Amino acid sequence: MRLGINLGYWGAGMDADNLAVAREADRLGYAVCWAAEAYGSDAATVLSWVAAQTERIDVGSAIFQIPARTPAMTAMTAATLDSLSGGRFRLGLGVSGPQVSEGWYGVKFDKPLARTREYVEIVRKAMSRERLTHEGAHWTLPLPGGPGKPIKLTVHPVREHIPLYIAAIGPKNLEQTGEIADGALAIFFAPEHAEETTLGPIRAGRAKAGKGMDGFDLVPTVPLALGDDVDALADIFRPYTALYVGGMGSAKQNFYNKLAQRMGYEKEAAEIQEKYLAGDKNGAAAAVPRQLIDQTSLLGSVERISDRMRAYAEAGVTTLSLTPAGFTLEERIAGLRAGVEALERAGLA
Numbered sequence: 001m002r003l004g005i006n007l008g009y010w011g012a013g014m015d016a017d018n019l020a021v022a023r024e025a026d027r028l029g030y031a032v033c034w035a036a037e038a039y040g041s042d043a044a045t046v047l048s049w050v051a052a053q054t055e056r057i058d059v060g061s062a063i064f065q066i067p068a069r070t071p072a073m074t075a076m077t078a079a080t081l082d083s084l085s086g087g088r089f090r091l092g093l094g095v096s097g098p099q100v101s102e103g104w105y106g107v108k109f110d111k112p113l114a115r116t117r118e119y120v121e122i123v124r125k126a127m128s129r130e131r132l133t134h135e136g137a138h139w140t141l142p143l144p145g146g147p148g149k150p151i152k153l154t155v156h157p158v159r160e161h162i163p164l165y166i167a168a169i170g171p172k173n174l175e176q177t178g179e180i181a182d183g184a185l186a187i188f189f190a191p192e193h194a195e196e197t198t199l200g201p202i203r204a205g206r207a208k209a210g211k212g213m214d215g216f217d218l219v220p221t222v223p224l225a226l227g228d229d230v231d232a233l234a235d236i237f238r239p240y241t242a243l244y245v246g247g248m249g250s251a252k253q254n255f256y257n258k259l260a261q262r263m264g265y266e267k268e269a270a271e272i273q274e275k276y277l278a279g280d281k282n283g284a285a286a287a288v289p290r291q292l293i294d295q296t297s298l299l300g301s302v303e304r305i306s307d308r309m310r311a312y313a314e315a316g317v318t319t320l321s322l323t324p325a326g327f328t329l330e331e332r333i334a335g336l337r338a339g340v341e342a343l344e345r346a347g348l349a
Contacts, residue, residue: 001313001348002031003339004321006062006221007050010041017329019053024333026054028340032090034062034185034221034321039104042068044077051085060090062185062221062321063167067096067107071119071139075126078162079155087158092185093119094167097249113176114138120164120180127162129153165219169255171201178205183217183319188244188256190295191308193263194315217318224298224305225325226338233300234293236325238285241293245269246276246284265292298322298342306342313348 005025007018022033033054035046047059059081064074074093082089095101095116098109118136126132131150134141142148165183168174177184178201186198198218206213223240225233244256251273260269268289276284298305312320324335343349 001309001317001343002319003029003343004032004034004060004219004319005030005336006034006036006321006323007046008323009036009038010046017332019050020329021324021332021336022050022057023054024336026057028336030057030336030340031319032058032060032321034060034092036062037065037068038096039100044081047081047089048084051081051088056088058088058090059085060165061092062165063092063094063096065096065100065105066093066116066119067101067105067109071122072126072132072141074119075123075153076155078123079127079153079157082157082159082162083155085158090163090165090183091123092165092167093123094185097255098253099249111137113172116166116173117176117180120166124164126153127157128160129156163217165217169259174198174201175205175208178202178216179209180205182215183219186218186220188241188259188263188296189220189222189312189317190263190292191311191315191317192295197259197262199316213316218316219319219321220312220317221321221323222296222298222312223325224322224335224339226300226302226305226335228301230294230300230304231290233325234290234297237293237297238288239281241288241296242272242276242281242284245288246272246274247281251277260292263292263295265289268292298339302338302342302345305338306345309342309346309348313346 035043037043043061051059078091095112101107101109115138118138122134129152131152132141133150163182165185166177166181167185168177223237225236227233245260248254248256257269257273271287272284298308322339324332326332
């Protein structure tokens with residue numbers, strides 16, 4: 001199992017620290033550094049900045065939002081980043097959510113699975129430097145009846161095949177991801193529930209494509225907090241968990257809430273969402289079960305984290321992307337180094 005680092009969103013007052021974290025992860029031998037985007041910083045610019053100031057670590061989008069870019073634009077960006085980084089780019093894609101897709105980008109959030117499948121097909125074709133033609137429900141290239149003509153990408157990526165990942169939570173999305181992608185980006189991944197929430201659908205998708213799990217990269221992002229008091233460490237992530245389980249999306253459409261339900265927290269997920277949407281964020285955070293946080297985070301001593309890493313590896317995780325907690329750069333760097341030590345102790349390095 002390899003280690004990754006997830007920088008999250010840029011521009012939260014920690015820009016210089018994020019670069020230092022990425023450079024230290026590069027020095028420590030981390031496999032990949034991911035950057036996210038929502039409706040603030042864009043991931044492509046951040047990854048360019050990080051790639052320019054690191055040497056070995058891969059840089060990955062977690063994620064490029066599908067409603068934000070045409071498929072051809074994403075192929076151009078991926079090819080350019082792969083070229084500039086010397087073959088170190090990984091392309092992560094996701095549909096975002098209805099609030100961002102429709103409120104920020106003005107793109108209707110409908111048929112996300114079909115849209116993703118078509119998007120991936122166009123991106124792959126463009127990155128392969130074929131002349132780009134496509135007839136689908138969401139895109140037609142070239143547009144009929146006009147001056148457009150089939151064009152091929154002029155930039156040569158360093159690699160013939162840039163790894164493509166999809167951020168997937170729901171069972172149908174996970175199955176499709178197994179079928180059409182090289183890897184899955186997961187969140188709130190619990191080894192105890194891996195088969196029913198994640199691995200089962202992915203495996204079914206791989207079987208549809210006539211493939212096994214060999215070569216498929218399962219990449220959950222996992223918060224990490226180092227210390228002796230596990231209960232106090234879990235409390236650090238209560239607001240974060242409540243935000244996703246309770247506040248991401250609407251009462252009818254929240255992928256993270258449904259995931260918590262599938263993990264057996266039906267009653268708790270409903271309470272968290274009810275309180276969060278009513279404006280009681282503190283109450284929502286207090287309602288998050290400690291066990292849910294512990295199952296989806298790395299908490300405690302290096303030895304305890306090492307034990308949990310074994311559980312992640314046994315559950316099928318191939319790249320474990322860490323998000324070390326800390327208000328200072330020193331705390332985050334300590335978390336990075338603890339991750340390496342824990343991986344070595346677990347015999348997984």
